[in-house]
Amino acid sequence: MVAIRGLISRLWGGGHQALSEQQTDEDDGAGTARIGSLKREFAEHPSKGLTPARLYQILEEAEQGQLKAQHELFDDMEEKDAQIGADLGKRRQLAAELEWQIVPPDGASAVEKRAAEQAAEVFSALEVEDLILDLGQGIGHGWANLELSWARDGSTRYIEQPILRPHSWFRLHPHDQNVITLRDHSATGAELWPLGWVQHRHRAKAGYVARMGLHRMLAWPYLFQNYALGDLAQLLEVYGLPGVVGKFPKNATDKEKATLLRAVVSMGKDARGIIPEGMAIEFQEAAGKGTSADLYKTMMDWCERAKAKAILGGTLTSGTGEGTNTNALGNVHERGQASLIRSDVRQYAGSIRRAILWPMAALNFGIEKASRAPRFYLDVGETEDFKQLADTLPTFVDMGARIPKWWFHEKSGIPEAGENEEILMPRAQPADAFAPGGAPAALKAPAPRRGLAALAVGKDGRETGDDAPELQLARLREEGDAALEPWTERIRQAVDDAESLEDLRDRLVELMPELKGEQFAQVMTDALAAAHLAGRYDILEGD
Incomplete structure (x- = not known):
């Protein structure tokens, strides 16, 4: 126990308390500082009645250290805006569904290998997918704090499922904009206990803690779209039903006019009524109604595309692209999205190694250097x-x-197979494949001809001689045509099926990955090698 306390003091300072309790527990009445009151708070939902002036004020307060309103707004945005919620959920889920692996560092010692095995055993009992989803909250907010709960089995210490704590529980230290503290009644907030938290900083964009969240970029399109949507709703409320106009004769009495007015009002909602003879009711459509609605829809479409670009790096993987997009362009957008996922999983892995794997390796196996702690990987399939x-x-x-x-x-x-693992072996050669001399007959076969020598041999295998360039050229033409024949047929079919030049262009772009050029490249390599060697031969002979 003394050795463990000394190790904790050297590496993490006062981290003893986090091994036996959580910092957000309720006050135990013994005078210990607690933040348990945070669990009884309710969100204030600052998105209600949000205006540009109020949004600017919320963002400015966050830069001054008061994060509560900003991050409650971010939660509202993800909850109320289907585009933001769906795209961020997709980006987090794509990382969470990857297979995970824990491996020892390069050149690991026996102790470091045991540390990796113990960490893998602990993680196999956790909901790793939930852990990745919780860390993924840092994409929009810029950071995510998960509280750790430690347990022990004899002398072995291990973590239980980390718990994501609401972003509204935290604030920035007034003297350091990169230090996050728990909100309490002090001016600086309570310092987070060492070993008690996974403090994940996700750099979806550069900046200080208050400004590094992707939601800062999404807040303005969210606000503009809400304004456009509200204006469109008002337009539909006014012009959704046709205008109703009642006409009365010149000699109509006040009683007759009142009767007509009641009929007009009733027709607006009931679409039926009676009026005296000689009066008329007309339904009129407002001029320019469609044009006004299109203006609001254009604004909303721009906001949707802006949000998709910010979250997924493009519009075609979000369903907000234009109708004329091609499959080839969609593949480009998908590759951009994949690069974002790779960056995300590397950041998750770094936080897990630093805040979970290294402390467990240090406490249980005495590994003091973070660089020698086990490594956490999410397999993105980059093969x-x-x-x-x-x-x-x-x-x-x-x-x-x-x-x-x-x-x-x-x-x-x-x-790579371990020392004691069975490995696949090449198929054994049949007995008749060996020559009487004991060596395999295949080893005695001549090497395949390349370059000039290959072109100097006919299809029947006989030498054509160095003075037969016509035969060599004919063979090159024959082999080149055979290599290009599949290309020719596919391109001819694309030309026949195309309806326009633009359609032909798109078909050719989609066709390119399917046109394999290995055979034609080999033919051209042989031809160029032959020409090069023939030229050198002519120079040496003085021709």
């Missing part, structure tokens, strides 16, 4: 195509490139 690796790697290795094994395993996604 290369197996066929492409198989085709290109042998070429580079034959050229003398020194390619480390770990790079191959990382790019292929194939894990």
